[in-house]
Amino acid sequence: MIRHTAVGAVVSSLLVLGALAGSAHAAGTDAISDYFDNWYTRVDQAQSTQPSWVTPLVTVTPRLEQEFRFDQTNQYQGTGAMVRNYGGGKGLELIPSATTEVVLNIPPYQVRSNVKPVQGFGDDPVLLVKQRLLSANAAQGDYIVTAFLGFQAPTGIKAFTNDAWLVTPTLAAGKGFGRFDVQGTLGVAIPMAHENTIGTAVATNVTFQYHLDDYFWPELEVNDTYWSGGLRDGKNQVLLTPGIIFGRFPLGGHSKANFGFGYQFAVSPSLQREPALTPTLDHAWVFTGRVSF
Numbered sequence: 371m372i373r374h375t376a377v378g379a380v381v382s383s384l385l386v387l388g389a390l391a392g393s394a395h396a397a398g399t400d401a402i403s404d405y406f407d408n409w410y411t412r413v414d415q416a417q418s419t420q421p422s423w424v425t426p427l428v429t430v431t432p433r434l435e436q437e438f439r440f441d442q443t444n445q446y447q448g449t450g451a452m453v454r455n456y457g458g459g460k461g462l463e464l465i466p467s468a469t470t471e472v473v474l475n476i477p478p479y480q481v482r483s484n485v486k487p488v489q490g491f492g493d494d495p496v497l498l499v500k501q502r503l504l505s506a507n508a509a510q511g512d513y514i515v516t517a518f519l520g521f522q523a524p525t526g527i528k529a530f531t532n533d534a535w536l537v538t539p540t541l542a543a544g545k546g547f548g549r550f551d552v553q554g555t556l557g558v559a560i561p562m563a564h565e566n567t568i569g570t571a572v573a574t575n576v577t578f579q580y581h582l583d584d585y586f587w588p589e590l591e592v593n594d595t596y597w598s599g600g601l602r603d604g605k606n607q608v609l610l611t612p613g614i615i616f617g618r619f620p621l622g623g624h625s626k627a628n629f630g631f632g633y634q635f636a637v638s639p640s641l642q643r644e645p646a647l648t649p650t651l652d653h654a655w656v657f658t659g660r661v662s663f
């Protein structure tokens with residue numbers, strides 16, 4: 371009798387555990403399904419509580435975006451070389467929460483001609499995570515503050531690699547004044563190896579942007595890089611980039627398209643080929659295309 375009671379208790383316990391496991395699995399499955407079913411609810415919430423400016427050509431916007439982006443630059447160097455960069459190290463941008471963006475980038479493919487011709491992939495800025503700290507839409511103040519953390523992997527061929535991981539913490543902010551806005555970033559690219567040659571680069575980017583009519587966004591960007599340590603120790607490079615973005619053009623549903631181009635040129639320092647080419651370019655054409663969704 372005792373044996374039968376014990377067996378019955380064990381069987382009952384197993385049935386209860388099985389039922390609980392099934393419920394937990396169902397609850398987990400439901401939670402995952404709910405998360406993806408409500409994806410666009412979070413995207414809409416994120417974008418309705420921040421400014422509505424477009425992403426500049428070069429400066430990484432503090433806004434949260436969900437899009438696929440492809441850039442190309444035709445870069446002319448002081449050595450006489452011309453480098454075409456396909457992809458620009460851009461890729462897929464996703465908004466997994468109302469205050470967070472994750473950017474999964476693809477490695478750029480580069481082609482150098484005229485001097486020491488070579489072609490292949492460059493280092494991959496594989497991951498960028500944005501965490502929005504403060505924001506308000508145009509009706510509530512039109513401002514935003516966001517922190518970034520980026521990682522670049524040494525995946526490039528010998529001609530186009532730093533041969534070291536780079537970690538780049540960045541603080542970004544922006545403020546709108548009617549149809550005019552200013553967006554800026556301050557980031558520090560820290561090499562995980564070969565500090566004596568790469569150095570630590572402190573990059574400041576500021577974009578002055580105007581919204582003209584419905585689809586025109588003329589802009590001027592100032593891109594400043596200062597190197598501490600490495601072959602460019604103590605040097606400062608300043609680039610100017612006038613350009614224009616066209617968009618956002620509706621494609622249906624959540625999808626919209628942007629594209630733009632600009633002309634980038636160095637204003638300082640004077641050309642120095644040794645110990646490392648500075649500025650890193652003389653002038654360049656910059657093209658961008660994005661599809662948001």
